[in-house]
Amino acid sequence: MRIIAIALSPIAPSLSLRIYSQLGFTEDQFRALRWEDTKWGGLKAGQVMMEPKPVFARIETETEDEAQASSKAAKGGNKKACSKGLVEA
Numbered sequence: 168m169r170i171i172a173i174a175l176s177p178i179a180p181s182l183s184l185r186i187y188s189q190l191g192f193t194e195d196q197f198r199a200l201r202w203e204d205t206k207w208g209g210l211k212a213g214q215v216m217m218e219p220k221p222v223f224a225r226i227e228t229e230t231e232d233e234a235q236a237s238s239k240a241a242k243g244g245n246k247k248a249c250s251k252g253l254v255e256a
Contacts (some may be wrong), residue, residue: 170205185222
């Protein structure tokens, strides 16, 4: 993850900083990184890491069943609205 954070830093610096911070490094250490720091073994034994948190927000998507249920409810609601306007003789 450390190497990925360094490689992504030119493209997504804030994402890279969040990843690098969770690995237990400071922002100053992140700002001082160079490509030479991507060599394998740069994470020292005993490195204290932060509590892991998601670096991306979760996107809730509607499942197919939920989509069908909501469309049926919408169609049913329209029929009731139309029938309310009718008067029985």
